[in-house]
Amino acid sequence: MKLTVNGVEHDVQAPQLASLLHVLREELDLTSPKAGCQQGGCGTCTVLVDGEPRRSCLLPLAAVEGAAITTVEGLGAADELSPMQAAFDEHYAAQCGFCTSGFLLAGTALLNGSPGATREEVLEALSGHVCRCTGYVKIVRAVEAALHGEVHPERVEASFEPEETEVLIPGSPA
Amino acid sequence: MKAVGARLPRYDGVAHVTGRTTYVDDVRIRGILWTKALRSPHHHAAITRLDASKAEALPGVHAVVTHEDVPKNVYGHLEALGIPADEPLLAENDVRYKGQPIAVVAAGDEDTAREAVELIEIEYEERPAFFDIRKALDPDWPQIHQWGPVYPHFGPHNHRRVRKGNVDRAFDEADVIVEGVYRPQAIEHCPLEPQTALAVPEADGRLTIYSCTQAMYFSMGVVAAHLEWPLNKLKFVGGTVGGGFGGKVDTATETICALLALKSKQPVKWRWTREEEFLASSTRAPWHMEIADALTNDGWILGRRMLTLHDSGAYARFSPYGVTKHAFHHTGAYTIPNVHFDGYVVFTNRVPTTAMRGFGVTSVSFAVETQMNRIAEVLDLDPLQIRLKNANRIGDTTANRITLKDPSTVPVVLAAADRIGYDLPAEYRSMTSDRRSGELLPEHLVAQLGVEETSGNGGGR
Ligand code: FES
Numbered sequence: 001m002k003l004t005v006n007g008v009e010h011d012v013q014a015p016q017l018a019s020l021l022h023v024l025r026e027e028l029d030l031t032s033p034k035a036g037c038q039q040g041g042c043g044t045c046t047v048l049v050d051g052e053p054r055r056s057c058l059l060p061l062a063a064v065e066g067a068a069i070t071t072v073e074g075l076g077a078a079d080e081l082s083p084m085q086a087a088f089d090e091h092y093a094a095q096c097g098f099c100t101s102g103f104l105l106a107g108t109a110l111l112n113g114s115p116g117a118t119r120e121e122v123l124e125a126l127s128g129h130v131c132r133c134t135g136y137v138k139i140v141r142a143v144e145a146a147l148h149g150e151v152h153p154e155r156v157e158a159s160f161e162p163e164e165t166e167v168l169i170p171g172s173p174a
Numbered sequence: 175m176k177a178v179g180a181r182l183p184r185y186d187g188v189a190h191v192t193g194r195t196t197y198v199d200d201v202r203i204r205g206i207l208w209t210k211a212l213r214s215p216h217h218h219a220a221i222t223r224l225d226a227s228k229a230e231a232l233p234g235v236h237a238v239v240t241h242e243d244v245p246k247n248v249y250g251h252l253e254a255l256g257i258p259a260d261e262p263l264l265a266e267n268d269v270r271y272k273g274q275p276i277a278v279v280a281a282g283d284e285d286t287a288r289e290a291v292e293l294i295e296i297e298y299e300e301r302p303a304f305f306d307i308r309k310a311l312d313p314d315w316p317q318i319h320q321w322g323p324v325y326p327h328f329g330p331h332n333h334r335r336v337r338k339g340n341v342d343r344a345f346d347e348a349d350v351i352v353e354g355v356y357r358p359q360a361i362e363h364c365p366l367e368p369q370t371a372l373a374v375p376e377a378d379g380r381l382t383i384y385s386c387t388q389a390m391y392f393s394m395g396v397v398a399a400h401l402e403w404p405l406n407k408l409k410f411v412g413g414t415v416g417g418g419f420g421g422k423v424d425t426a427t428e429t430i431c432a433l434l435a436l437k438s439k440q441p442v443k444w445r446w447t448r449e450e451e452f453l454a455s456s457t458r459a460p461w462h463m464e465i466a467d468a469l470t471n472d473g474w475i476l477g478r479r480m481l482t483l484h485d486s487g488a489y490a491r492f493s494p495y496g497v498t499k500h501a502f503h504h505t506g507a508y509t510i511p512n513v514h515f516d517g518y519v520v521f522t523n524r525v526p527t528t529a530m531r532g533f534g535v536t537s538v539s540f541a542v543e544t545q546m547n548r549i550a551e552v553l554d555l556d557p558l559q560i561r562l563k564n565a566n567r568i569g570d571t572t573a574n575r576i577t578l579k580d581p582s583t584v585p586v587v588l589a590a591a592d593r594i595g596y597d598l599p600a601e602y603r604s605m606t607s608d609r610r611s612g613e614l615l616p617e618h619l620v621a622q623l624g625v626e627e628t629s630g631n632g633g634g635r
């Protein structure tokens with residue numbers, strides 16, 4: 001069966017009922033979609049199917065025949081991050097990073113489909129994606145920054161000159 | 175200190191957002207085998223028959239491993255500290271928690287491995303299970319662990335104890351006694367990355383093990399112990415952990431992969447399902463804590479009696495260490511001159527419990543801080559003032575006989591008050607950690623004061 005992933009057409013051998021997640025990871029060696037639960041509950045396996053975020057662990061290969069699949073490998077390379085990738089990096093929205101692919105693609109679909117999304121719509125678009133590390137605040141901040149076009153990839157430079165910081169503990173050595 | 179306060183890029187940030195970070199499951203090795211486990215369906219049972227021959231004969235199966243294949247099956251996570259072993263890698267005569275692994279299969283794909291597990295013939299004789307840690311010392315306790323109801327190796331005692339001062343006198347002299355019972359429950363760490371390992375037999379006879387462990391050298395020691403191998407035959411490769419929170423300190427998958435790889439002579443991966451994570455991965459422990467405090471009407475804590483029961487699950491693992499840390503912290507950030515603490519590690523038929531974010535300390539901090547609020551309520555005093563009054567100060571001696579040089583209770587409480595706009599009288603707002611004197615040095619705190627430091631080295635302010 002033919003499968004188009006990140007613009008490249010592949011001839012895949014897996015049986016029709018193999019999950020798209022399995023095919024992407026084990027046959028095409030695209031490892032950005034992760035097997036967090038393999039039962040539709042966590043969102044780490046999310047990919048875009050014709051632009052829509054879908055859980056690849058629940059999709060049999062037969063269901064995506066002829067569709068265009070996008071994984072994070074197809075978003076932007078290290079030296080040309082997409083706006084959503086740059087925003088996630090800038091806002092520290094990836095901690096352990098295991099959930100990040102799913103959130104990035106959900107955010108990308110939102111940015112492409114409804115760039116004027118409200119806070120509520122952002123939360124709705126990200127709901128069902130589980131992150132155990134960040135507490136979500138930074139992820140929401142990153143997605144909103146990308147929606148508002150407030151991404152500053154040039155920030156990603158080491159800076160060892162601290163800004164003036166607030167002293168949190170009175171009496172602590174400044 | 176140049177990095178403090180600066181906005182630094184994460185060293186792995188770009189790798190994360192481009193999907194290039196390599197977790198164990200992403201390591202690409204040709205021709206790997208996949209693992210599935212036969213796990214106990216019972217909380218507690220004797221194993222009366224185990225025959226894996228049909229599973230071994232299934233086409234596509236490359237290795238089956240049971241307890242008989244493990245050079246040193248029974249292991250203790252704290253053996254290096256001289257604490258004896260109690261937990262089998264694969265169950266032998268009995269199973270003591272639901273989900274306990276009994277046999278493992280490596281096959282060309284997960285479906286075949288699953289099918290082979292179904293073919294393993296096993297019979298059980300169910301035994302009564304035990305869950306309520308409060309009943310551990312009851313006479314009708316059902317035998318579930320060879321060491322008895324509680325972990326017995328705290329020196330000469332079967333519990334961790336702390337004794338200081340004269341607690342009976344403190345309770346005799348108290349105006350009020352405030353009691354509290356605190357029972358925080360188990361928590362599953364639930365990292366998004368399930369437990370995963372990959373063991374690769376190398377041409378030189380060594381094993382390379384890709385691991386998601388949080389504790390690389392520790393895991394290496396565990397695998398070497400089970401295999402009875404020298405460490406230099408193992409090469410451990412860590413990497414980014416896809417969330418751990420303490421749950422990836424126990425060595426869950428590496429040893430099994432190593433044994434299957436050695437038996438099949440092929441690379442073997444074991445990636446747990448989410449169901450296995452919830453069923454069989456260790457959790458934070460449930461605790462039962464009882465505190466009684468001897469108090470004066472104006473809010474001084476004269477003495478504390480405390481009893482802690484820690485649910486260790488079916489085996490000891492790190493629990494004795496957790497209870498020891500717990501004991502260190504049982505007076506919280508406060509100075510209590512007379513204490514009597516007993517902490518028990520209780521065995522149950524739960525999955526074994528383990529570290530999670532401040533092992534042993536979060537539970538006791540929750541109890542102590544809630545107790546402080548309760549004291550304030552009973553005495554009708556301000557909860558922050560009570561904390562500041564009893565706060566650790568320079569020169570105070572903790573329950574475990576450490577004289578404090580740089581305690582932070584006072585500045586932290588004041589900063590918290592500041593942040594939430596909490597009104598405190600001037601004499602409290604101007605408090606410092608300085609050595610006690612005057613009003614802050616009542617009669618009952620005189621004897622516990624440590625010797626004044628005269629030289630300028632090591633601490634103080
Ligand atoms: S792996 Fe697909 S939703 Fe969790």
Ligand code: FES
Pocket residue numbers: 093094095096097098099100130131132133134366416417
């Ligand atoms: S960053 Fe670790 S789960 Fe989201």
